[in-house]
Each structure stands twice: as structure tokens, then as C-alpha cells.
Amino acid sequence: GWRDVKVDNAVIFLNGNTGTSVGNVIITDKTGNVTTVDKTWTFVKDAAGKMRIMAHHSSLPYLPSSSAKITEDDVLAAQKGWGQALVDIATTYEAQGLAVAKKLAGDIIDAAYGYQFGPVLFKPTLATGDQTFRTTREGALSYFVGDNASYPADTGFALKGWRKVEVRNNSILIDGNTAVTMGNVIMTDKNGVVTKVDKTWTFFKGGDGNLRIMAHHSSLPYVPPSPVTEEEVLAAQQGWGQGLVNIATTYDDKGYEAAKAVAEAVIDGGYGYQIAPVLFKPTLTTGDQVFRTTREGALSYFVGGNPKYPNDGGFALKGWRKVEVENAAIFLNGSTGTSVGNVHITDKDGNTTTVDKTWTFKKDANGNMRIMAHHSSLPYLPPSPARITESEVLAAQEGWGKALVNIATTFDTQGLPAAKQLAGEIIDAAYGYQFGPVLFKPTLTTGDQTFRTTREGALSYFVGDNPSYPNDGGFALKGWRNVEIKNSAVLIDGNTATTMGWVIMTDKNGAVTKVDKTWTFFKDGAGALRIV
Incomplete structure (x- = not known):
């Protein structure tokens, strides 16, 4: 961005054609920054009479370290000068206008900062985004007086009517010709309003003996949010419930688009998606869309209408009229509060739905309570409380043995399709695949298909006929005619029982096969025993 070049010769030596x-x-x-270099050229006039550069040496001027160490008095004077300069810019602006104040600010920057030596590590108080750091003179000048379209957020910090600046150092570190200070700067404007900032400066004493700011970090003091109170948690819960009712009634009265707008306002006002992903697990979500950590996912859950979430029917549109929160406990920790308990939701027909609910609320920088975690689920329905009896276990084992014989005889008399259908029905009745993976390790499986935790794998083991399991020959098709079970032990624990012993199987040719067998049975909610 060079715009002007001036050559200041110390001497020129001529010798023939050089x-x-x-x-x-x-x-x-183009921003007014000036760079000075030491330059030596040697020119030669060629045969055509043109001057050509044959030697060109360029270097930055040597800046010897100041022989004088920076003193604390030097530092205090430089800080005092910075404060007075801020006041001078403000009063000049009020008395003579922006143009004069801007010129004064430029002169002060040139005298007090080290931009002529290189980038200055300047982080102003009120700068943000990708213009937080002002390492150039142009950026610094814009921060102090504004009036630069390249920095649209700058309003001119030095133009805010300052009348007094007091520097309170916490400590000063001096090392040769550099000094670092850290402390507070207290600035008072013409209306008596006081602003306090945390300030760190690094000063450098150049060869001319002048101190210049080479690093300047300024920030507002950290103000921790006030601790969350139980009253604030209760109010936030009540607000969530009223928001749900508002969405539902708006939908009933004004239609979908109006309800969606209310839902967006509820989410933006009550959740913390603008801070970070929210740990939201709604009641009625499933599959790979169980968790709604984005605003889009939350909005879809509440009002539906998003093809990315085809299973969402709009939970908030179900005619809700009343929400009651029944907390089991509230845990408070600084700026967060976590609650666990029940939420009872009543619709316009008087039907009540109860869910288990955990919320974590966080108080943001503006003091607003925001939901950062929200887990909701239907209450757990325990399985049948009836304890498994030993007679039930023995009956289940006997049933398994008879089923094995039935599959074998059906195969012998009716063929594979009939036997396969029967095996599928037996698996569905006797095993617990509908509740989750079954821990099934068959006798004659090997390699990466040793364990058959899925219904497909179990069915293939018993009757084969599945190219995904090429080694399965159909264990249940081997002509079994009798199965005898000899338990070594039966362990019963509530609605589960585990057995260990032998199973002796005899085929139609009288050949006997004996295997070691362990089963775990589970009594489901319907009272049926299932192998799990």
C-alpha cells in the first residue's frame, strides 16, 4: 500500500560511468504509516546510456538500546502523559470538533506508541470480532476517534467527554530498556461517571530516550454473575410451562405459523442455544434424532413442520392448558441450578401426562436464566413384580427342549419353509430379542459370527438358509427326538433366573449329544419367561 517515497541522500560518489x-x-x-530504511545504491551507465542498478543494499536503521535503564519515574510519567492525552483529545473534540481532535490523536499516537518500529500489541477495551486487535496505526487512530469506514463499530473511545484519568498500578516490572505495568485505570467523564478498566502496558525506551508503548491490553473488570437462587429456578420452570401453554393455545386460536413464531420466542428466551449446544433429550424422540442439541432440532420437536425431522408431530401443539412442576430436589452451584422431578401436563380435554424431568439452568451475562440441559422421559414402568419360581424355570427349559424336537420333526415331515416359520415363532416366544440384544453363544459357531445377539443370527443358527451366515447348517434340523436337561444349579434373583448344567440331545438314529448350557431367564411385564 505504498503511496509516497522520498530519498534523503547523505552523499553521492561519482567515478567514471558509475x-x-x-x-x-x-x-x-496508504494509511500514513512511515517506514525509514538505510539505502545504498550503485548505478552503472550502460552502452545505451541507461542507468542501471548494479548494487542495492537496504536495511532498517540500527536502533541502539538506550544506555539508560528505564526508571519507575519514567514509567509513571508516561502513564500520566497517556491519561492527559486522553483528556486533551476529549476536550479538543468538544471545543474544536472532530477534525482537530483527530489530528491531535494522530500526533499523540505517533509520540506515545511505537508503530513506527513495527506492529504494536494493542487490544482496546471496546473492540470485538476480527477487529479486536489494533496492531496498526490506522486501527489505533480509528479506535480513539472513529471516523473510519473500515472500522464501522468504532465510535471514538477518546471522544467520550473524559475529564480525569487516574492510574493505579498493581505492579511494575522493569528489565533494562523495557517495563511492563499492570493495574487499573479509572476514567471520569464530564458528568462524573466513572469507568474502571484493567490495563497492562509494555513500554520500550528507544535510542532517543523516549518511552513508547509497544503492548497495550485493556479490558473491563470481570464481574461474575450473581449466584442462582431457588426462586429463580422456580420462576424459570414456571416460565417454561407457561411458554408451552402459550404455544398450544396460539396454535388452536391462530394456526401453525403464529404458534411457530411463539415457539421460536420461547426457545430464544428460555434456552441457551446462543451460548452453546443445549443438552436436550425430549420425551418423544427416537433413533438417531433422540438428542436435540441445536435450535433447529428443538423447534422441530415443539412444532414439527421440518422434513429433516419426519417423526416430529409437534409436542407443543397437543392442546396443553396447564403445566405443574413437582420438584424432587434442586441443586444450586454458583451460576447454575439443576432440578429433578415430575412435570404434570394437562390438555384441553383434562387428560394429564406425567414425565420425569431434569433441567440445568445457567444464568447468562445479562442475568437471564437459560436452559442448558433438559432431559425428559416417561416414568419407568417396572416389569412384573412376581418373582420367578423354580418350577417356571424348569417349565421354560422343558419348553425349549420340546421346541427343538418340534423344529426337527417339522423339517423331516414338512420341509425347510415350515420348519423355518416354526423356528421364528419359537424364537419370538422364548427369547427376548424384542427387548434388546440377547447374549446368545451357540454351540457350533465360530469366528466373527460366534455370538448371535440378533434375531436374524439366532434363526440362521437353528435352521440355516441365510447367505449372511454361510457356515450355519441348521442345528435344529439334525433329527432331534429327545432333549433332557440336568441342572447343576439354579440361581433366582427377583424376576431373573440363571441356570447352569447339561443338555442331552438324542437324534432319530439314537446318537446322543451332550452340551454344557447356561441360560438366563427374565420375566417380562406379561409374566412370560424369556431367554436373555
Whole structure:
């Protein structure tokens, strides 16, 4: 971005068809930053009479370290000068206008900061985004007085009517020709309003003996949010319930689009998606869309209408009229509060739905309570409380043996399709695949198909006929005619029982096969025993 170049020769030496110059070259960029370099050229006039550069040496001017160590008095004077300069810019702006104040600010920056030596590590108080750091003179000038379209957020920090600046150092570290200070700067404006900032400066004493700011970090003091109270948690819960009712009644009275707008306002006002992903597990979600950590997913759950979430019917549109929160406990920890309990939701027909609910609320920087975690589920329905009896276990084992014989004889008399259908029905009745994976390790399986935790794998083991399991020959098709079970032990624990012993199987040719067998049976809600 160079815009002007000036050559300041110290001397020129001429010798025949050569000329050598030594001096400074002063180069100015489009933002007004000036760079000075030491330059030596040797020119030769060629046969056509043109001057050509044959030697060109360029270097930054040598800046010797100040022989004088920075003193604490130097530092205090530089800080005092910075404060007075801020006041001078403000009063000049009020008395003479922006143009004069801007020129003064430029002169102050050139005198107090080290931009002529390189980037300055300047982080102003009120800068943000990708313009947080002002390492160039242009950026610093814009921060102090604004009036630069390249920095649209700058309003001119130095123009805010400052009348007094007090520096309170916490500590000063001096190391040769550099010094670092850390503390507070207290600024008072013409209306008596006081602003306090945390400030760190690094000063450098150059060869001319002047102190210049090479690093400047300024920030507002950290103000931790006030601790969350139980009253705030209860109010946030009540607000959530009223929001649900508002969405439902708006839908009934004004239609879908109006209800969606209310739902968006409820989510934006009550949840923390603008802070971070929210740990939201709704009641009626399933599959790979169980968790709704994004605003889009939450909105779809509440009002539906999003083809990305085809199973969402709009939970908040179900005619809700009343929400009652019954907390079991509330845990408070600083800026967060977590509650667990029941929520009872009543619709317009008087039907009540109860869910188990856990919320974690966080108080944001503005003091607003926001939901950062929300887990909702239908209450757990325990299985049949009836204890398994030993006679039930023995009956289930006997049933398994008879089933094995039935599959074998059906295969012998009616063929594979009939035997396969019967085996599927037996598996559905005797095993617990409908509740989840079954821990089934058959006798004659091997390799990566040793364990048959799925219904498909179990059916293939018993009757074969599945190309996905090429080694299965159909264990149940081997002509079995009798099965005898000899238990070594039966362990019963509530609605589960585990047996260990032998199973002796005799085929139609009288050949006997004996295997070691362990089963675990589970009594489901209907009172049926299932192998799990």
C-alpha cells in the first residue's frame, strides 16, 4: 500500500560511468504509516546510456538500546502523559470538533506508541470480532476517534467527554530498556461517571530516550454473575410451562405459523442455544434424532413442520392448558441450578401426562436464566413384580427342549419353509430379542459370527438358509427326538433366573449329544419367561 517515497541522500560518489549513493529512503503507505530504511545504491551507465542498478543494499536503521535503564519515574510519567492525552483529545473534540481532535490523536499516537518500529500489541477495551486487535496505526487512530469506514463499530473511545484519568498500578516490572505495568485505570467523564478498566502496558525506551508503548491490553473488570437462587429456578420452570401453554393455545386460536413464531420466542428466551449446544433429550424422540442439541432440532420437536425431522408431530401443539412442576430436589452451584422431578401436563380435554424431568439452568451475562440441559422421559414402568419360581424355570427349559424336537420333526415331515416359520415363532416366544440384544453363544459357531445377539443370527443358527451366515447348517434340523436337561444349579434373583448344567440331545438314529448350557431367564411385564 505504498503511496509516497522520498530519498534523503547523505552523499553521492561519482567515478567514471558509475555513481554510488548512501542515505535514507522514507516510504509512506496508504494509511500514513512511515517506514525509514538505510539505502545504498550503485548505478552503472550502460552502452545505451541507461542507468542501471548494479548494487542495492537496504536495511532498517540500527536502533541502539538506550544506555539508560528505564526508571519507575519514567514509567509513571508516561502513564500520566497517556491519561492527559486522553483528556486533551476529549476536550479538543468538544471545543474544536472532530477534525482537530483527530489530528491531535494522530500526533499523540505517533509520540506515545511505537508503530513506527513495527506492529504494536494493542487490544482496546471496546473492540470485538476480527477487529479486536489494533496492531496498526490506522486501527489505533480509528479506535480513539472513529471516523473510519473500515472500522464501522468504532465510535471514538477518546471522544467520550473524559475529564480525569487516574492510574493505579498493581505492579511494575522493569528489565533494562523495557517495563511492563499492570493495574487499573479509572476514567471520569464530564458528568462524573466513572469507568474502571484493567490495563497492562509494555513500554520500550528507544535510542532517543523516549518511552513508547509497544503492548497495550485493556479490558473491563470481570464481574461474575450473581449466584442462582431457588426462586429463580422456580420462576424459570414456571416460565417454561407457561411458554408451552402459550404455544398450544396460539396454535388452536391462530394456526401453525403464529404458534411457530411463539415457539421460536420461547426457545430464544428460555434456552441457551446462543451460548452453546443445549443438552436436550425430549420425551418423544427416537433413533438417531433422540438428542436435540441445536435450535433447529428443538423447534422441530415443539412444532414439527421440518422434513429433516419426519417423526416430529409437534409436542407443543397437543392442546396443553396447564403445566405443574413437582420438584424432587434442586441443586444450586454458583451460576447454575439443576432440578429433578415430575412435570404434570394437562390438555384441553383434562387428560394429564406425567414425565420425569431434569433441567440445568445457567444464568447468562445479562442475568437471564437459560436452559442448558433438559432431559425428559416417561416414568419407568417396572416389569412384573412376581418373582420367578423354580418350577417356571424348569417349565421354560422343558419348553425349549420340546421346541427343538418340534423344529426337527417339522423339517423331516414338512420341509425347510415350515420348519423355518416354526423356528421364528419359537424364537419370538422364548427369547427376548424384542427387548434388546440377547447374549446368545451357540454351540457350533465360530469366528466373527460366534455370538448371535440378533434375531436374524439366532434363526440362521437353528435352521440355516441365510447367505449372511454361510457356515450355519441348521442345528435344529439334525433329527432331534429327545432333549433332557440336568441342572447343576439354579440361581433366582427377583424376576431373573440363571441356570447352569447339561443338555442331552438324542437324534432319530439314537446318537446322543451332550452340551454344557447356561441360560438366563427374565420375566417380562406379561409374566412370560424369556431367554436373555
